[in-house]
Amino acid sequence: MTPVVIAVLLLAGSPSVTANDQPSAASAAVKIDNFFFGPQTITVPVGTTVTWTNSDDIPHTAVSTDGVFKSKVMDTDEKFSYTFTKAGTYPYYCSVHPKMTGQVVVK
Numbered sequence: 686m687t688p689v690v691i692a693v694l695l696l697a698g699s700p701s702v703t704a705n706d707q708p709s710a711a712s713a714a715v716k717i718d719n720f721f722f723g724p725q726t727i728t729v730p731v732g733t734t735v736t737w738t739n740s741d742d743i744p745h746t747a748v749s750t751d752g753v754f755k756s757k758v759m760d761t762d763e764k765f766s767y768t769f770t771k772a773g774t775y776p777y778y779c780s781v782h783p784k785m786t787g788q789v790v791v792k
């Protein structure tokens with residue numbers, strides 16, 4: 686193989702920049718552990734996707750008090766995500782254990 690051919694092959698194999706490298710929309714995480722949403726109040730900018738992860742040994746949900754979002758029952762390590770597109774305060778609770786509450790403040 687000539688050096689020219691090798692150089693062309695190397696160029697062809699170089700990684701190209703794709704849309705996947707663009708910064709994604711904002712995200713935030715709430716962890717469910719030991720019957721608590723943590724952080725209990727999370728403040729995020731409009732457009733943020735909040736992901737709840739159940740790190741507890743028992744099933745939980747995240748259900749908006751105002752009916753804005755509703756997760757299915759999350760078993761251990763399962764997740765639920767919701768993207769907040771409007772500013773406001775979004776209280777929520779666990780429908781399995783209604784004393785578990787939290788809120789998302791979107792600014």
Ligand SMILES: [Cu+2]
Binds near residue numbers: 744781
């Ligand atoms: Cu629960």
